[in-house]
Amino acid sequence: MILRRSTVAIALLTLCAVGSLLLGACPRNAGGDFVTAMVTDVGGLGDKSFNDGVYEGLQDIQEEEGIDVRLVESNQQTDYVPNLSGFAEDGADLVFAVGFLMAEAVVEAANNYPDVNFAGIDIFVDESSAPTNVQGILFKEQESGYLAGVLAGLLTKEYAEVSPKLNDENVLGVVLGLLIPPVERFEVGFKAGVYKYNPEARVISIITESFNDTTIGKEAALAMIDQGADIIFPIAGLTGVGSINAAQERGVLAIGVDVDQNDLAPDTVITSAVKKLAPASYLTTKNALEGNFQGGNNILGIADGATGIAPFYGFDSIIPEEVKQILVDEESAMIAGTVTIPGTRAEAEALGIQ
Numbered sequence: 001m002i003l004r005r006s007t008v009a010i011a012l013l014t015l016c017a018v019g020s021l022l023l024g025a026c027p028r029n030a031g032g033d034f035v036t037a038m039v040t041d042v043g044g045l046g047d048k049s050f051n052d053g054v055y056e057g058l059q060d061i062q063e064e065e066g067i068d069v070r071l072v073e074s075n076q077q078t079d080y081v082p083n084l085s086g087f088a089e090d091g092a093d094l095v096f097a098v099g100f101l102m103a104e105a106v107v108e109a110a111n112n113y114p115d116v117n118f119a120g121i122d123i124f125v126d127e128s129s130a131p132t133n134v135q136g137i138l139f140k141e142q143e144s145g146y147l148a149g150v151l152a153g154l155l156t157k158e159y160a161e162v163s164p165k166l167n168d169e170n171v172l173g174v175v176l177g178l179l180i181p182p183v184e185r186f187e188v189g190f191k192a193g194v195y196k197y198n199p200e201a202r203v204i205s206i207i208t209e210s211f212n213d214t215t216i217g218k219e220a221a222l223a224m225i226d227q228g229a230d231i232i233f234p235i236a237g238l239t240g241v242g243s244i245n246a247a248q249e250r251g252v253l254a255i256g257v258d259v260d261q262n263d264l265a266p267d268t269v270i271t272s273a274v275k276k277l278a279p280a281s282y283l284t285t286k287n288a289l290e291g292n293f294q295g296g297n298n299i300l301g302i303a304d305g306a307t308g309i310a311p312f313y314g315f316d317s318i319i320p321e322e323v324k325q326i327l328v329d330e331e332s333a334m335i336a337g338t339v340t341i342p343g344t345r346a347e348a349e350a351l352g353i354q
Contacts, residue, residue, distance in 0.1 A: 034094075035068040036061075036285050037087035039080065041099035043211040044073040047238040050211075053259040053277030054098050054121055060278065061285045080105035088113035094288040096121060096281060100180045110134035117293045119284050121277070122182045125297050132295035137280050140301035141182050142189030142341045143334055144273035145235075147309045148255045149193025150330055151271065152231045154323050155253075157198050162318045165253050165268075166230045171202045173224030175243040177211040177236035181344075186235045186257060186273060188348040189341050195353055197326070204229060210239045217242030225250045233257070233273070244269060260310040272310040280306065303335050 036058055040051045055071065062069040070092070072083050080102050087095045088109060093116065097106035100122045110118045110131045118134040125136035152172050160166040172194060176183050187205060194201050204227060206220040217239035221232045225246065232247045233255045234240030240257060241264060247254040248268040256262065256272030280300065287293050300306035308331065312319050333339040342348040 033067075034065070034289050035070065035087075035090075035092045036094045036096070036288075037070040037072070037090075037092040038096040038098060038281075039083045039087070039102070040071070040073045041101055041211070042074055042076060043099075043237045045071065047212070048241055048261060048264055049237045049256075049258040050277065051098055051237075053275075054096065054281045056259075057278035057281030057283075058096075058285060061282045061289075065286075065289060067285070067289065077101060081108055084109035084118070085112060088116040092116060094119060094285060094293070096284075097123060099123075100182060101178075106134055107131070117288050119281075119288075121280070122180075124181075125295070127296050130295070133293075135284065135293065135295050136297040137284060138297060138299045139182065139275040139280075140299065140307055140343075141185035141273070141275055142192070142343045143302045143307040144275060144309060145186040145189025146193040146334070146339075146341045147327055147330060148233060148271065148273040149190035149195075150197055150327060151193075151309070151319075151323065152190070152233065152255060153194035153196070153198035153201055154326070155270075156201060156231055159320055159323060160230075162320065163253070163315075165251055167228065169228030169230065170198070170200060171204065171224075171228035171230065173221060173227075173229035173232045174203060174205040175217055175220045175224075175232065175234040175236050175240060176205060176207045177239050178209060179207055183235045184345060185343045188343065188345055188353065190233055190273070191348060191353050192341055192351070193330075202228075208236055208239050211237035213239050214242030214245065218246040221246035222250065225252055231255060231270075256310065262310065262313050266314055270315045271312055274308060274310050276300070276306045301334075302331060 045051050058069045095118050097120045103123045106118050106120045107130050110133050120136050123136045157170045174187055191203050204224050208216045208220055210216050221243035230252045232243050234243035235257050244254045244264050248265040253270050254268050256269045260272045262269045
């Protein structure tokens with residue numbers, strides 16, 4: 001079901017026709033009339049984060065509607081256009097480009113295949129120049145990051161006594177993959193939330209330049225923990241899994257990202273700053289299946305139920321009720337539009353957030 005494609009497209013429909021299931025190139029429900037395909041960035045499936053979240057939504061609609069779902073993992077950036085084009089040539093009705101770095105590639109493919117619909121996760125589409133068969137699906141990650149930051153800022157100082165995993169250093173750590181817009185939105189939202197309730201906190205950010213290296217993610221987190229950080233917030237795909245592993249090993253807390261990551265380390269991940277990737281890919285496919293696909297941009301936020309934080313699970317009993325109420329009030333303020341959350345480092349600096 002998962003295929004790594006390098007620089008040429010592989011005829012998946014042909015493989016399915018001859019029953020080559022052992023190659024993993026065919027979906028569970030091969031033979032359906034509607035075909036949805038997904039091209040990952042180099043992070044690939046199994047990141048327990050971004051790519052897995054998108055794929056979950058496609059699996060859900062595959063099970064519900066019996067459509068064909070196909071996936072290929074890119075090995076390098078030069079694979080983007082061939083991978084996207086390959087699925088279009090093979091007869092896909094809808095092709096997902098998963099990741100900001102595929103922005104130019106998905107527009108190029110959409111121009112070359114006007115009868116195929118394309119959807120770009122975390123990709124902004126310039127509606128003045130892009131073809132109408134490509135849709136950008138974006139999230140207000142700063143909203144999720146903000147709520148996570150409010151929680152972290154309160155716990156690391158004012159309520160540090162609630163867990164032996166917290167200390168009195170008042171230091172937090174943020175592990176970044178690449179500083180691309182969605183990652184930046186998570187980071188600055190987190191800092192805005194932290195500093196609103198804990199202006200004296202020290203927030204350390206490290207850019208790892210990787211979304212698929214758990215070793216680098218672990219090393220970055222360990223460096224922060226050595227400087228006193230007691231809550232680590234990785235925004236780095238599979239690299240971030242290494243950061244969570246470091247937090248678990250060193251007995252501090254972590255906040256997951258993109259999807260609910262509590263299952264990675266239930267004794268460590270206190271919550272996750274989520275964006276509803278699975279519903280987004282599900283609904284986009286559903287709309288295309290029903291003939292309601294629209295080009296342009298679909299920007300989703302907390303008012304749409306698309307951003308926020310995950311449950312506290314085993315940590316619920318130690319989170320003070322006053323902290324929970326602050327989070328409820330902040331969420332309500334975001335929905336009402338009465339709180340300003342920066343989306344870039346430049347906007348954050350303009351608000352005095354470093």
